[in-house]
Amino acid sequence: MNLDLLFLIVDRLLIESHNRPLNSTEKLILLGIWQYKTYKQMAVEAGYSPGYFTNVVAPELFGRLSKGIGQRVNKKNCRALLESYATTQTASQKRPLRQNLAEPLPDVNQNTLPCYPSGSVPLDSPFYLERSLLEEEIYQEIGKPGALIRIKAPREMGKTSLLLRVLDYANRQGYHTISLNCEQVEQAILSDLNQLLRWLCANITRQLQLQPMLDEYWDEDMGNKISCTLYLQEYLLESINTPLVLALDEVNYIFEHSQVAKDFLPLLRSWYEEAKRLPIWQKLRLLVVHSTEIYVPLELNQSPFNVGLPIQLDCFTQQEVQQLAQRYKLDWVDGEEARQLMAMVEGHPALVHLALYHLSRKQITVSQLLENAPTEGGIYSHHLQCHWATLQEQPELAQAFDTVLNTNETVSFDPILTHKLSSMGLIKLSGGQVSVGCELYRQFFTRRSSNKRVANIRGRIPE
Incomplete structure (x- = not known):
């Protein structure tokens, strides 16, 4: 069966x-x-x-398919069951399928039900909670020649949603906008400075719809950084008449390649400094977005993380959670429900949105949601399983987090591990103190770690 048609049938089912x-x-x-x-x-x-x-994507997918089809789906039988189901649906006159693949998916009460919160919040969504003061500060800064703006927050805190709005604002000003996500770059490119700089230039060129001229500017005798700088200055910036906003998202992925980071990050700083003496560099406005503090040692006068405008995204306040609940049409009057939700997730934006979405469907109460939240059957199961899978793949990271879970005292371990856990949102850093990110994580991972230790002990006891 044609896979495009199958995806349409499965989409309808789900x-x-x-x-x-x-x-x-x-x-x-x-x-x-x-x-x-x-x-x-x-x-x-x-x-x-x-x-x-x-451990995460496949089990959840098969669980959803099993519920929709009414039969247990796994990797071995998935193809046979879906093809059988699709054949039945195609033959049925009760559910006519779209003949035109470009035809939109059927309307599912779009006017009354919010969309399932996943990833960034769309520009036209009524469920985006404005950060008015921060946004206005960024908009003013981006209008300044040679601006550099640094946005930092753990994952799923709203960085990309904010970035969408900044780029939309820049587009409305008539600026060129380029958005590049370092998470999408292959490891082979991230670990090689020459490839990374050529990747950067090639992507900017493509998005500006210009002819690639990398080989004409790349000179081994001058080196990769000079070649990249000249390509930007003499070709790309010369080819445009309006400012260029270059947004680099998830720059923390470059931190993991320390030698490349020691060359690449000072290069960003040098472009910012060039704007002070060469007018052409004033066209460039840099947006650097990252999930962790920089943990690669750099000279103070070379780091792009101590210049420009710093923006820190924090968790929602209880008042903001209450405000967002109103947008989800929840009748939260006295703030008690918002307080209870805050006690579990501490205003974590993605977790708050997910809770409000499920509550807005009127199929679960606040007390039921919170009771099941830190379990495999709760609404946060996918989110928690993702973090668990990451920790299992990195034993040192898991051990460090386990230390935080099991002590109330100040703990100290490798800065890189600290920054990684912080970027995941699993821990909070405050005045040298390290603590668990929220009660949801404390309950789920404490129980998971305890179960794993028991299983390990049983495995060592002879029957």
Whole structure:
């Protein structure tokens, strides 16, 4: 069966059963199954960790499909069951399928139900909570020649949603905008300065719809950084008449390659400094977005992280949670429900949105949601399983987090581990103190770690 048609049938099934169609990673899983690939092959080709596909994406997908079809779905029988189901649906006159693949998905009460919160909040969404003071500060800064803006926050705190609005503002000013996500860059490129700089220039060139001229400017005798700088200055910036906003998202992925970071990050700083003496560099406005503090040692006068405008995204306040609940049409009058939710997730934006979405569907109460929240059957199961899979793949990271879970005293361990846990949102850093990110994480990971220790002990006891 044609895979495009199959995806349409499965989308309809999942919308009817879960109000959410296939996401991009789930489509990769199905495509890989049709191509008889292992989870490892699927993950490596797509740039994900194998454990994420094996332990998180596939189990959740099969669970949703099982509920929708009414039969237990797994990797071995997935293809046969879906093809049988699709054939039945195609033959049925009760559910006519779209003949035109460009035709939109059926309306699922779009006017009354909010969309399932996943990833960044769309520009036209009423469920985006404005950070008015920060946004206005950024808009003013981006209008300044040679501006550099640094946005920092753990993952899923709203950085990309904010970035969308900054780029939209810049577009409305008539600026050129380029957005590049370092998370999407292959490791082979991130670990090689020459390839990284050529990747950067090639992507900017493509998005500006200019002819690539890299080989004409790249000179081994001058070196990669000078070649890249000249390409930007003499070709790209000379070719445009309005400012260029260059947004580099998830720059922390470069931190993991310390030698490359020691060359690349000072290069960003040098472009910022060039704007003070060369008018052409004033066209460039840099947006650097990252999830952790910089943990690569740099000279103070070379770091881009101590110049420009710093922006720190924090968790929602109780008042903001209450305000967002109103947008989800929840009748929270006295603030008690908001307080209870804050006690569990501490205003974590992604977790708050997910809770309010489920509550808005009137199928679960606040007390039921919070009781099941730190369990495998709760609404946060996918989010928690993702973090668990990451920790299992990095034992040193898991051990460090376990230390935080099991002590009330100040703990100190490798700065890189601290920054990674902080970027995941699993820990909070305040005045030298390290603590668990929220009660949800404390309860879930304490129980998971305890169960794992018990299982290990039992495994060592002879029967």
